Amino acid sequence: MSVTRLKNYVNGQWVDPPNAGTLDIENPSSGEIVARVPLSTAEAVSQAVDAAHAAFPAWSNTPVARRCEHLFKLVGLMQDHFEEISRGVTEEMGKSLPDARAEVKRALENVEVACGMPTLQQGDKLIGAAADIDGEVLRVPVGVFGMIAPFNFPAMVPFWFMPYALATGNTYVLKPSEIVPCSQQRIAALIHEAGFPPGVFNLVNGDKVVGETLLANEKVAGISSVGATATARAITEACAKHGKRCQAFGGAKNYLVVMPDAKTDQVVRNMLTSCYGCAGQRCMAASAIACVGDETYQTVVKEFLAASKEVIVADPLDPAVANESMVMGPVISAAAKSRILGLIDTGVKEGATLALDGRDIRVPGREKGHFIGPTVFTDVKPGMTVERTEIFGPVVVITKCDSFDHAISVINSHQYGNGASIYTQNGYYARRFKLEAQYGMIGINIGIPAPVACLPFGGMKASVYADIKAQSKAIIDFFTQKKIVTERYWAEEA
């Protein structure tokens, strides 16, 4: 079978970028090559930016309700192709089908929220700023925006940004992760079908040449990115240098704090989904558990280990697991697996107890897949490498804390501040956790405290380099320029 070669989508057309090398796209469960992605040159990127720049004047002057008609159409198209896109995500990224569906659903929900732009983009009108003088705040689009996407949510992450950019009247250049470019290829076909004018949305495949070109191109007004913290920092500095707006989302190490009054049964099931979903490769995945009190610790360790052993590690597209409730697929690549195994070794060396070891898992018939089984460290001390580092794999560390205050101090001593959750029925601890945990996204009895699409998304500290968060009405400020008008007319005869 011949392997599809992906294309770029520029100025309303599918194009083969000239002079581009290619990269093979692998199904991480089977090791099969499922596509080849072109690595666009700087020149190809610039052409896409030029197309977006040329499309901006007309698009930004299109009434916002007319712009959103295309998004309403996209909602329908994504619903029609929901299962197809979801399976594609699983194929190229390896997450379970339920996880893939949840991802595509969230992408869709962001389009739905952006459909509200005719209401949300309205500015302000002040009659009587002074005698016979009025004031206005217009929220106008800015220009061309770019997005540099990560591998872990091939379909969803661009949708934290892009629907809002388009709805507000900007034009867009999206660079998918070169490891998982197929989902956006599918989605771009739907965007095309939704009838946006040429140049409004553009898709450019490639590696870091694409990102660097976007960052340096003076026609690009702003960049959104999701990736490692070091990358986020570099993108932030590049944007400052080039006078661009910037949202750079970085790494995370998300804690779950268990209080003595927590309902253990529900808690363990909830934690399981968070820790092993997407094989631990979610930026909102929990990978550390802090138990308050020895009894809580003993109970949680026992039950979490038992439950972890029940997780089915498999190719998520294997029909044999279609009806299983908790399936975990592979990590994204051989390189990722190797890095994770190295970190597990480090944990052992540092003295943590490897209570469940997923290193040697075998998935029959999928010997080329990059599988790691559920792995749990107990007796973990704050400060150990496995406790500090974002492992981005199915590796969970469990620590014991003396008190609520102790747990807060442990989780706040991290450089990251993405997500954190507490398990308790007690409103007092819940409130203190909301206020004291230095994390941008807080869960109360929620394993994955990723906000729904109509609320903002974003962390704190080293997890985010942005004054403005993603998703929801919050991001409109990123994609619009406030123009303030002071207006008066001198008296005519009456």
Add this chain to the structure above:
Amino acid sequence: MSVTRLKNYVNGQWVDPPNAGTLDIENPSSGEIVARVPLSTAEAVSQAVDAAHAAFPAWSNTPVARRCEHLFKLVGLMQDHFEEISRGVTEEMGKSLPDARAEVKRALENVEVACGMPTLQQGDKLIGAAADIDGEVLRVPVGVFGMIAPFNFPAMVPFWFMPYALATGNTYVLKPSEIVPCSQQRIAALIHEAGFPPGVFNLVNGDKVVGETLLANEKVAGISSVGATATARAITEACAKHGKRCQAFGGAKNYLVVMPDAKTDQVVRNMLTSCYGCAGQRCMAASAIACVGDETYQTVVKEFLAASKEVIVADPLDPAVANESMVMGPVISAAAKSRILGLIDTGVKEGATLALDGRDIRVPGREKGHFIGPTVFTDVKPGMTVERTEIFGPVVVITKCDSFDHAISVINSHQYGNGASIYTQNGYYARRFKLEAQYGMIGINIGIPAPVACLPFGGMKASVYADIKAQSKAIIDFFTQKKIVTERYWAEEA
């Protein structure tokens, strides 16, 4: 007469910063030394930051309505001392008393707007983010903020930021311009009297050592600054490097466009105030006039020149000019005067017509004052140095344009995008100007299109390095962190 040596205000107390050199503060009208300002060392700055950092937890947990009680008190105190502060501004900066009063009034109005924080800082509550799950957006304060102030509005500019920072629960370190530090000294005494807890507000005098220390100090969460574009750019890059929030406002070249239907009498008076107020040293001052059509040009030139000649150049505190309607004081310093005179020479060399020459003005009895008279260039071509450069003095250039479209293209070809105004009674041109002029602040028949305090303040392009504007509810996003909560409790017995 002994000259006052200014102090810092740190942790609720007036202190002499150790090991500080001093700088003489001159009345630019008379050349007299009116005060001496200490130049704080990095260590002194750090102590102020430490005080602010220590005050943050208690202040940020104080209910917002309690925080605002101090601001309501400050409103009363600033009203009581209104004239005193205004005269102080005139004394150290040289602007006319009406201009000084307008400045202090705007400072006061920003405190008033910040008093609305109990309403404005409210977050969102979503019942039913999912079944039995709710969402919340908390808008919590961030930490210590710093401000680096310019010389041209000694009282006002810090108030675009500081009242909002305090109201939202942050703590503050203010660095006034070392050329005009006296006004904030006076105001800090009122802030003290308003009863803010020690460390919530701090004043640190000094030169760029103060700014650099604030930028590098990791306890500082964000910086606001107003200054030249090059400085703004450097501050932006430093903030990106140090992971800080940043608002850096830069330079400007603000145009007034006159349409043929404009009401010439009102227009000329309106332009005069804009061009010569503060001796042209406002970031919102107009310094360029574009006339559409030859007839418009001829009329405006004639009338504007006639009116310019009537401007009274004087020491604004001279009782003899107390009742004059249009008094212009000196520029800020000998250095500034010298720079401006050099630019006038350049204009002559480049071929512009020096229709009114203010270089040789003499103000009797104020021979040490840094006076420049109203200066007007006609026959100016777009691209000339005097047309491109922010002169920051009482120098006006007048150009002729063929059409509305031509005028738009001239003003949009500038690197800056702070403020621009059009004079017309025609709603069609007014609307197009609002949308097409690439300036953040737009005036319709308004000489100085600086928005009132309850609307945002900020330009575009090289005039601003910030995703979030100053003043009003807009700035709350700069001074708050959105924490997003996803909350659920598992069922108990009913």
Add this chain to the structure above:
Amino acid sequence: MSVTRLKNYVNGQWVDPPNAGTLDIENPSSGEIVARVPLSTAEAVSQAVDAAHAAFPAWSNTPVARRCEHLFKLVGLMQDHFEEISRGVTEEMGKSLPDARAEVKRALENVEVACGMPTLQQGDKLIGAAADIDGEVLRVPVGVFGMIAPFNFPAMVPFWFMPYALATGNTYVLKPSEIVPCSQQRIAALIHEAGFPPGVFNLVNGDKVVGETLLANEKVAGISSVGATATARAITEACAKHGKRCQAFGGAKNYLVVMPDAKTDQVVRNMLTSCYGCAGQRCMAASAIACVGDETYQTVVKEFLAASKEVIVADPLDPAVANESMVMGPVISAAAKSRILGLIDTGVKEGATLALDGRDIRVPGREKGHFIGPTVFTDVKPGMTVERTEIFGPVVVITKCDSFDHAISVINSHQYGNGASIYTQNGYYARRFKLEAQYGMIGINIGIPAPVACLPFGGMKASVYADIKAQSKAIIDFFTQKKIVTERYWAEEA
């Protein structure tokens, strides 16, 4: 050909209301009977209310984003059936196809705006209402709402209200006008297809028995209605008596004011659409023109008369007029025609000049249609019956005013305050008109100043009995109850 008998839609099913008489539905262009509508008894109405009441608990607890999924689906379905619904509107009501399409488009746009409810229905969260105490504002649905619809917009008017009621979590009983019940019959089938749970939306056909039963039923939380002012007033009093929320929209007499500087060509075309669209049976139709100055008056009279004569009066479904730009159909019924002809006679008797007489128009082959041709009175004085009364037909009165002030005083002396527009390019008059015209909906060079769906809809004075307007985010306050929570937990051990 057998004539369809319409049904009610109650609790998710199509039902024949028991013991119901019927009314014939006529195509007003041809006089043909196109359907028969049942006249539901009070008992049938109560059953629908019961169904809505029973559906409320589950629907109100459904997460808002889930509720809106049905609305997104409805958007798609209405787009798919757009032309069919539009033709149906024309068939039963007689307006031109472009007018019918514009109507259905506006209905659709209201569904689109209501799709934004996950963002718009969010309440507020105040951390620190007092020490350790937080405040919340929850915006919860209220219960069962009813709507009493008029005949002039069979498809659209219910959509000013109903999509918002459903999106916010209320349930609904709609009573269409018994004269034009077919369009909502068609649309209800789409609502059914969109998958709302049974009882959430209910359609009850009938005459004023239905309205009276809804008003008296204590399970109905609120009523929206559109109709004559006397009806609106009666509904308001009934709602007050029964403790219901109420929005009652009444009559109108909408003026167009022409200033001397107006662009006559565009103005006349613009006025024509407003005055003769829907044969003058729009609540936002202009039916009075005030010209400022004699010259303006003479010009407008001459050109408006000439243009009025070019209007094609015809059956809008006649293929021969399919490509004509300005087609006017019949008025709704023989009774309406008779009433309008009587008012024209009155105008003649009162001394107005009948400059264009549409009374005797003949449409060949449509002798049973209720056609009236464009009719224009000139030399009209304020206070004449034709100038004071809402004629609701294609009859236009033109008056002459001395000045802008005079025109304002004429239009403000009316009891109504629905819509008014001014034609001028001058920003001064435009601003004064916005502020001084005591009309809820203001147009500047807009013949029909009906706001788009993302802005509120509603007049002033005798045109509206409601504190809260229709459409857009404004109406959410009508369909939600604010619950205010004050919350604190006492300290536990940390």
Add this chain to the structure above:
Amino acid sequence: MSVTRLKNYVNGQWVDPPNAGTLDIENPSSGEIVARVPLSTAEAVSQAVDAAHAAFPAWSNTPVARRCEHLFKLVGLMQDHFEEISRGVTEEMGKSLPDARAEVKRALENVEVACGMPTLQQGDKLIGAAADIDGEVLRVPVGVFGMIAPFNFPAMVPFWFMPYALATGNTYVLKPSEIVPCSQQRIAALIHEAGFPPGVFNLVNGDKVVGETLLANEKVAGISSVGATATARAITEACAKHGKRCQAFGGAKNYLVVMPDAKTDQVVRNMLTSCYGCAGQRCMAASAIACVGDETYQTVVKEFLAASKEVIVADPLDPAVANESMVMGPVISAAAKSRILGLIDTGVKEGATLALDGRDIRVPGREKGHFIGPTVFTDVKPGMTVERTEIFGPVVVITKCDSFDHAISVINSHQYGNGASIYTQNGYYARRFKLEAQYGMIGINIGIPAPVACLPFGGMKASVYADIKAQSKAIIDFFTQKKIVTERYWAEEA
């Protein structure tokens, strides 16, 4: 000592209304006459309305920030006179000084919130409602508003409305309760001092003639009232009849639900303040306690009775009780006392256990005061008169419920829906209580769930006849008219 005769404040002046009878104002603690209040005739009321009507055009056109300057001044004046006003409240109404201070503080806070109007009254601006067409929503003032005040909060209740009415640009006629008119007399002097233009605020003393005249006067655009439910209903119907906006707040019976996990010590102290503050004459006072489970019931009964016995019943101005923490004064009048004693008798007859009997209390030296001691009924069954009726005195009923669900059904079976609180640390019950209790104001561990001034105030069901609540930004919709503008200019030459 001569007794002061109060005046009206009309059109900026203190006036004696002509032909007015008078009523003696009694200190309910001592029975002394402290003032005489005139009972204005309908003619006097109309003159005040005329003054307000005449002041409206100029005031409504005053820039909102200028209007608010007077409110800022009022904040300062009320702070300066804080203790004096508070003592006056105690003198005429009888509540304890801490209660009086809390009342005046809340009045002040409402002025503070209204000071935010320059931000809050801003309307919306939509660029691109259609091609080249913009939309605006202007929030303009409406006209003259009236307020009919109750006796229980002589200073505060008018401030739920009036500051917002003035800030938004309306003018006002306030009718204080004729039983407690002195506090508003004092405050009106401060309003005068704050410099509002004549006619903007007017105070008219009198009895129901005043209210009826306001309701019937066609120059009055809307009425706010607080009183008994029957009165609220009558006012609502009158407003509907006269086409006025209406907010009518009615009666209440507020429950406190105690869950088994509640912290009894804190709970009992908290309930005490709620039940006996203002001698139970707060519309937000709790007067019924529901305990979930027998053990909870037994504990609460025992501790609440013990604590109730410690309440000091006294003249609150008696220096001897100045430092006591829990002082309870008299009820408002002999008539009120008689009514309450009758209801206690009824409770005994119906079989409730009178566990604490306050009927025969004697306060030495205050034999003419209308004192009733803390009174507690136990073994109360839902449906008993004392459980259903708003007693408005220091009478508490305690019932036992089987479960949370049972408690919810008991409190929701009431006609009223003002305030209700639950005592629990458990987030699950707290959330369900928020959603399921059909009360407009909900407390979680809060005895008096009256929201702070920056949140809305208002109940549900028979406790409120209003679509729009009091206080905060919510009430702005009551005091403003939304005018929606659709604006376009035809192209000129460019």
